[in-house]
Structures are given as C-alpha cells and as structure tokens.
Amino acid sequence: MSNESLNPSSLTTNGRLVAYSDSLKTGLQHGIEFTKLFDQLTDTKDANELLEASTALFDFQMDTEYVVYPHKYNANDYYLIFMSRLLELHSDKDAVLHSREDNLKADTLYQTFPNIDDKEEFHFEQRANQDGAFYVEQNSHQVIFSLNLEEKTMYFNSDTITKLFITEWSDKSDKDEVTNAVDLFIQFGKYLVSDFDFSVDFNMLDASNDKKYILANTNLSEQIMDKLFVATADNNLMLQNMDAAQGAFLELGNNIVFSLYKETTEDGTGRWVITVHDPEEQYSLFEIFNQFSFLKKWFLDNIDELQIGSKMV
Structure with a gap:
C-alpha cells in the first residue's frame, strides 16, 4: 500500500514525516520515469522504441499528490514529436517542427510546411469522448487525419482534403508544392503501415486501382x-x-x-x-x-x- 493512501491521523508524528518523504521520493521517481520515456522519444533511432515511448507518454500523468511539475508538454505534443521523429528516421524533412515559448507550460509545439504558407500551422488535438488525437490546421481546426497509436489506426478526412488541399491550398500555392506537402502526409501513413502494421484509410489520397x-x-x-x-x-x-x-x-x-x-x-x-x-x-x-x-x-x-x-x- 502506498504511503499516500495512508490516513495521516493514524500515524505518529515521525510516521507522518517518513510518509511525506516517501511520497516525495515516489513523485520524483515518477518524474525520472517520464524523462526516460521522453529521452527515448527524442533520441531513439529505432522505430519500435519510438512508438513505444509515444504511446506511453500520451497517457502519462506526470503529477502526483505530492509532486507537481508546472512546466510540461500536452499529451498531443507527444504525437507531434512522434510524427516528426518518424519522418526524420525516414529522411523526410519537409515538415518543420517549431517551438513557441509559453510561460504557462512547456513550449507550444507546431509544424509548418514552408512551401505552402508559413501562416499555416499544424498540431494535434484531442476531442471529447474520442480516442487518439486529430491532426489539424491550427487556424481553422480542420481535421486532416485522426491517429491512434495504441489502436494502430489512421484515417484521412475527405472533407478537409476537399476544403484545404483541393480548394484553399491550390488557389494560393504552386500545384507541385501542394502535391509535395500532401505526399508527406501520405508517406507518413505508409511508414505507419510498413514499420508498425497500422491500418490506414488514405481516403481520396489512395492511388491503388482497387480503391473505391x-x-x-x-x-x-x-x-x-x-x-x-x-x-x-x-x-x-x-x-x-x-x-x-x-x-x-x-x-x-x-x-x-x-x-x-x-x-x-x-x-x-x-x-x-x-x-x-x-x-x-x-x-x-x-x-x-x-x-x-x-x-x-x-x-x-x-x-x-x-x-x-x-x-x-
């Protein structure tokens, strides 16, 4: 039984002090476990270790009753780091990961595609009562695809492909640059399939002849x-x-x-x-x-x- 679950009134003064110290140690050790996973996420060259760390961090609760970490990334950021690192492992670097200073927590992370428009920023969001995370264009919150690392699924959103890729981007960007950016999303999905055997629905981006x-x-x-x-x-x-x-x-x-x-x-x-x-x-x-x-x-x-x-x- 954890010392944090003991009723303090049942302890002697010395017992309370010991329980307090043990709870701090437990909280600090929990933080160390986080740093191990975070180091694995940012440093590993092994795709399976990358997926393992990302999946664990998405549900990881850093704070304990006695130890609270004021500066931390959102769960969504681990999905974004995972995406950037997987593309990096495959030498695809057209998507640029940025960090914006945020005094309320750890820095805010987002991606851009310089050849499209520097004002277009992308990140992951969670939605109420829905598992995994959703990769969105930050200003409009249009969902490009959903991703669930635990269930190993990815679904592209046909509505956003129409509104963002076919309509908005094509009207203000070079056609080849739009294709290159979309190809990066497709390659990311293909890496998920080849590296981890994900189930991926490419929707309107699927070029196989048997696709309906x-x-x-x-x-x-x-x-x-x-x-x-x-x-x-x-x-x-x-x-x-x-x-x-x-x-x-x-x-x-x-x-x-x-x-x-x-x-x-x-x-x-x-x-x-x-x-x-x-x-x-x-x-x-x-x-x-x-x-x-x-x-x-x-x-x-x-x-x-x-x-x-x-x-x-």
Whole structure:
C-alpha cells in the first residue's frame, strides 16, 4: 500500500514525516520515469522504441499528490514529436517542427510546411469522448487525419482534403508544392503501415486501382452525369456509358480511366462510387483533381452530392 493512501491521523508524528518523504521520493521517481520515456522519444533511432515511448507518454500523468511539475508538454505534443521523429528516421524533412515559448507550460509545439504558407500551422488535438488525437490546421481546426497509436489506426478526412488541399491550398500555392506537402502526409501513413502494421484509410489520397471512393450521398440526381458529360465534351473528351452498371467512364489518356457508377452492396442496397485506374497506380482521386481542372470544377460545383464519405466524425 502506498504511503499516500495512508490516513495521516493514524500515524505518529515521525510516521507522518517518513510518509511525506516517501511520497516525495515516489513523485520524483515518477518524474525520472517520464524523462526516460521522453529521452527515448527524442533520441531513439529505432522505430519500435519510438512508438513505444509515444504511446506511453500520451497517457502519462506526470503529477502526483505530492509532486507537481508546472512546466510540461500536452499529451498531443507527444504525437507531434512522434510524427516528426518518424519522418526524420525516414529522411523526410519537409515538415518543420517549431517551438513557441509559453510561460504557462512547456513550449507550444507546431509544424509548418514552408512551401505552402508559413501562416499555416499544424498540431494535434484531442476531442471529447474520442480516442487518439486529430491532426489539424491550427487556424481553422480542420481535421486532416485522426491517429491512434495504441489502436494502430489512421484515417484521412475527405472533407478537409476537399476544403484545404483541393480548394484553399491550390488557389494560393504552386500545384507541385501542394502535391509535395500532401505526399508527406501520405508517406507518413505508409511508414505507419510498413514499420508498425497500422491500418490506414488514405481516403481520396489512395492511388491503388482497387480503391473505391464511396460517395456519402447514396442517390445522385440525373443532372450530375449530364454536367459531367458537358464538362468532358468541352475538353474534347467523350464520357461513355458502362455496360455492366449504372454509370459512366472517362478515358483521360495514358491509360488513365475515371469512372462514376452505382454498385450493389452485399446487403442489397446501392451506393455510388468513383474509381481511378492507371497502369502505374500513381493517380489518386486527389491527384486526378489536381491534374484535370475540369473534373475538379465539376466536383466542387456539385460537392453537396459528390462529397466522398469518411470514417472521420
């Protein structure tokens, strides 16, 4: 039984002094255990040790009843350090980790992507009644992805991919620089898969040919396909009806095929999906919109019907 759990009134004066000293020692030893994990987080060259330290620190409570540490990082900061260190271990350094002085606690940590906009700052946040942490753009609090180190899951948010990557960033940044920044997020997810066997849903950033981008809306108006037909014709392309399903496909050149169709699920219900096929599996839906402006405009003009579903809340 811990001395902190003893009833002081049951102790002699000397017993209280001893219990006080023991409680201080316990609190200080707890702090030392923290520093060991923190050193492991910041110094290790081993990916598994990095994940172990990050996961432990996220739930680590430094303060005890007798020892309180006034300057400490938030639990979210350990996720951010983990992300930066994992990218560093793989020699990806396009994301820059910054520290801003904060007198109320340890310094505030955040990331930037200099090639996009120095005013765009990113960090992790926790949400009430939700596990793990959410990587957000600090000003708008748009969630780019959720991350749970303990459960080994990562989910990209389709709504933010649309609003931030496809719309806001592309309007004020060089297209290649936007792609480079997004590629860094994708690489981070791939490192999670290769190093730790994470389950990662890349959503609109997934370039595999078997990926189906499922629309949140289960019913599309007839005008959607009509508008797509007009947009393709205006760009000297031909939208073609599919034989085996309700929908159409578009050949974009270089054996890249964009398709929109309705499929029947196992429970008998229908859903609309978009697929992208190319021989090298280099084109995600995000990259299609990045490369073909007429498809991007069609998508954004009809976003209420075409928004891709997401596992994000």
